[in-house]
Amino acid sequence: MYIEHLSLTNFRNYARLETTFPKIPIVLFGANAQGKTSLLEAIYYLATSRSPYTTSDRQLIHWRMQDDPTPFARLVAEIVSASGVYHQLEITLLLENQRFKKVIRHNGMDKRVMDVVGLLKVVLFLPQDLALVEGSPAERRRFMDTTLAQVDQTYYQALELYERVMPQRNALLRRIAEQQGSIQELDYWDEQLVQAGSVIIAGRQQFLRELEHDAQRA
Known part of the structure; x- marks a missing residue:
């Protein structure tokens, strides 16, 4: 799988970018503040729908769009899978009437985040990832x-x-502490947490078992 073409509009410090990637390993280099990090962030965002640098998607929209009536950013990747199948993945971030909206399309069709996560797989390593060993x-x-x-x-x-x-x-829980909520309502939320948490714990345990197996073989 590889990205054949990447298009960015009003994303971070890119007002506009159109670039085609060769099907070979690529090294990005250049002076500071030229957009290397933003380009990698865009690829990561397309793959995961999340930024590794901010929890606010609004910060991803180009600063010059702040005075625009409808600020927006658009990311489009043309992807070729290992089997040669073509995919177009598009994410549009839109601020309209003070409401933030994220629109995701796969091959021109509206999709949910969960439908497209994993379509493009990435591995990101940052200096702060050393915290995996040393951190919390x-x-x-x-x-x-x-x-x-x-x-x-x-x-x-x-x-x-x-x-x-x-x-x-x-x-x-805060409303209950202030005597403004019903403790009976906790049952519903606890059930939802148990349902989701059991899947998460099982997935992490399996991940660690596989990681341990690979580490022992290395």
Whole structure:
């Protein structure tokens, strides 16, 4: 699998970029602030729908678009699979009437995030990834989540559910502490967390078993 063509519009410091990649290993080099990191971030974002540098997708829109009535950014990748099948993956980030929207299309058809994660597989290594060894368990969980979400749609769905349910449950706990919520409502959210959490734990355990097996063979 490889990216044949990449198109960026109003993404980070790129007002416009059209580039075709040769089917050979590529090394990016150049002076600072020329867009090397933004280009790699765009590829990672297309693969995972998340940025490795920010939790706010709004920050991905080119700063010159801030005064535009409808700020937007668009990323398009033309991908060729290992079997020679062509795919076009497009993500549009749109700020309209102070509401942020993400539109994803695969071969011109609207899709959900879970439908396209894993279509383009990436491995990202950053200097801060040394925290996988030296840092907190949260860094290791993040690494496993990013890896597994690209290859296991069931895991991705469980992770998405867990991340959606946890804030809701925490908000309910705060309301209960303020005597404004019902403790009976916890049963529903607990059930959702258990359902998603069991899939996540099983996936991580299997990941670690396979990693241990590969490490022993190395």
